[in-house]
């Protein structure tokens with residue numbers, strides 16, 4: 001089932017990319033495996049997929065070291081909020097940190113990278129909907145924050161990510177993220193989930209984060 005769902009998503013990505021004149025290979029699928037067991041994740045790894053997203057540090061530390069040992073070439077993305085006291089664990093385990101969202105965290109990451117020499121790619125999360133309860137940088141402050149991270153802190157900032165408000169049309173949010181990225185010379189755009197990844201591809205997503213369309217509904221109990 002999981003592998004079949006995965007194939008369907010891959011086909012939809014290719015079809016959508018072709019429709020908007022983009023190369024299917026230019027769109028990276030981050031399979032969001034939060035709440036799902038190592039057994040289920042292994043089905044995708046056995047099928048050859050290597051790029052995964054998790055949102056909780058503790059859960060990732062329990063699941064991923066063994067999987068990374070068994071399967072070569074895994075690229076693990078942190079897509080959930082990061083507390084500063086978890087920075088060492090995250091820099092050690094993750095290959096991409098998509099949720100750099102505040103100056104204090106950026107400084108901690110820079111210190112840890114300096115100390116360990118390990119430099120996972122970082123994306124900056126932008127709060128495109130200016131939602132109070134959502135983390136991310138205010139779009140009007142994004143240019144300054146990006147410059148501070150790259151020039152001031154020497155962080156490997158490679159991309160931007162956003163999560164549009166649930167009750168709004170996502171396309172304008174995706175377009176805003178692309179605009180901010182373009183004017184700052186940033187190439188990677190992580191945007192689009194199960195419900196809206198086709199729209200995100202139309203708007204230039206390079207990375208889409210898809211969970212339930214691959215693994216099925218999540219059970220949080």
Ligand SMILES: *Cc1c(COP(=O)(O)O)cnc(C)c1O
Pocket residue numbers: 032034055079080163192193194195209210211212213
């Ligand atoms: C859970 C999650 C996803 C995946 O959501 P689906 O709707 O299951 O595809 C994508 N991005 C983030 C940040 C998430 O937390």
